[in-house]
Amino acid sequence: MTCGPGDLPGRGEIGADLPELLEDSVEDLYDNAPCGYLSTLPDGTIVKINATLLRWLGRERDAVVGRMSLPDLLTVGGRIYYETHFAPLLQMQGELGGVALELKTAGGARWPVLLTATVTSDAEGRPRLVRTVVFDARDRRAYEEELLRARDEAERERDRVQRLARTLQQTLLPPVLPDVPGMQVAAYYHPASLDQVGGDFYDLFPLTGDTWGFFLGDVSGKGENAAVVTSLIRYTLRGAAVYDPDPAGVLRHLNTVLYQAFEGTYPRFCTVLYGSIRPDGDGAVMTLAGGGHTPAVVLRADGTASLLHLRGGQLVGALPEARFVVAEVRLAPGDAILLYTDGLTEARTGVDSWYSEEDLRDELSGLAPPTASGVIDAVNRLLVGLGAGVEDDTALLALSVPSRESGRA
């Protein structure tokens, strides 16, 4: 029977008319159901099919029943999926639901469907027939394809962003550290995120004669804004280092540049250690200036370690006139120094606990004799151990004087 919405009986009216409304023909219910029905032998041969499914396929009953099997109705790719996933699962489980495949109509068109199947067995439990319900999934599939496309697009975009961040990061760090005569040097950069450019930086470069300059620091914030500041800092420090032999003077110059560049707009500042080092007898003398940065760790040949505090040094770029503190350290044969950023010393070790500068000092004491690469390796292991606790980027720079036994590098 056909009826428009207006002809539907109201709630209270169902009663005497009910038998007339109910579909009395099971055949009609089967044949003209709003989904496809299909019965197959265990080997896939179709033995019964309803009119709805025949209409979707554009085929005559006689051409299908006893002549075709379920996989024959599918696209070739779908057939492989049927043989390698659908059939074995159905055999093992006795039922299977919601498998997305495509029918191939007589006219060659593809018709996306969802298949749900159950196996009926005879008295001895042997599979007798497979009943399959076929749902029209054209709209759904179009929507899913949109989702897949969007996901693929998002993945491509993410790759691009990571590549960009990596490339940008590389321009902010020296590709390889130069060889410093009479010293061993090593550095490491641990990015906390693949998507963002970090705000940590370091560099090592020759100055006049046998003197070398180096720095390591941390810019406030991260991402592309931090990258702009890092770039400015790196070139300013390298420029200032050439004409000002006083490390505190180099930092004062950087302070002026940063303060003026970002005054009034979006304040940008950094913490930094800047130093110069030159050979001194069988060791080296280092002059280190600090602007609000975490203390370096000085490691002695005998395995003792201490923090080199430069108390009173202020953030660079925050105030028009900043104060910087300078210390001089002599490295004897077998001694080393480690500069690092606070990604390491602010790593979370518990709900309310963080890895401290003192923890780091204690961890590194006992390396005898310490070498630059040995120190970096030790800290690297530490970073791996802290795992997800390391929430910020971490930059490391270590310098060491080879011990007398190992000779000069």
Next chain:
Amino acid sequence: MDVVGRYNVVVTGNEAGPVVLLAHGFGCDQNLWRLIVPQLAERYRVVLFDHVGSGRSDVSAWSAERYSSLDGYADDVLNICRELDLRDVVLVGHSVSAMIAVLAANREPERFAKLVLLTPSPCYVDDGDYRGGFSREDVDELLTALESNYLGWSAVMAPVIMDNPDRPELGAELTNSFCRTDPAIARVLARTTFLSDNRADLAKVTVPTLVVQCARDAIAPREVGQFVHDQVRGSELVTLDAVGHCPQLSAPDETAGAIVAFVSGR
């Protein structure tokens, strides 16, 4: 992780019998053998495992690079044999694992007593006069079918499925888990399976070989089984009166019978 954990190795059956190593094919995992294991276990020491990326293997051991060629899988088979010190092994490879078995046996023939290639195909894609049964476009279509069906694959559910296959209360979610694979891994495996060409490796087989095919198999048609039989010198060919690509499920008695006759015969 040791090999037992990495490949979810299960050893069962008659400890005194010859070793029969069963390698599952594309799509599912070692559960596909379960209807024939009881019969084999009476006579043989049966070793089952999941390929890395399938079933309950250690997914972290998977890499696209290693598993983009069947050599990576053949490596794994040899690895299992070495680590468990399996000797005179009868290696049974189903579907894509038939070619993995050929590669493994060609690398270390002294390790294997016999090979059973169950519904093998050395090359699924047609090439000149060779009829594999499929075109490149068909393979792309399969990848689409895989993609559509893994929309329901949830990264959140995956650990539950991997870790609790024996908890019946999770039954509903665990349905289909035998054939559940991380979509990224499934894609690479599908490409590796259907785009590999191992025809040239067949003539190099020196281990006694049995080829078992089904009378009707849409994935590995009879002419392909015949091709494998012709190329592997001295091989035997058994055609089961069965339909489909997985005779160990659709005709378990006949499949087990063919394996037993070959392993214990002669």
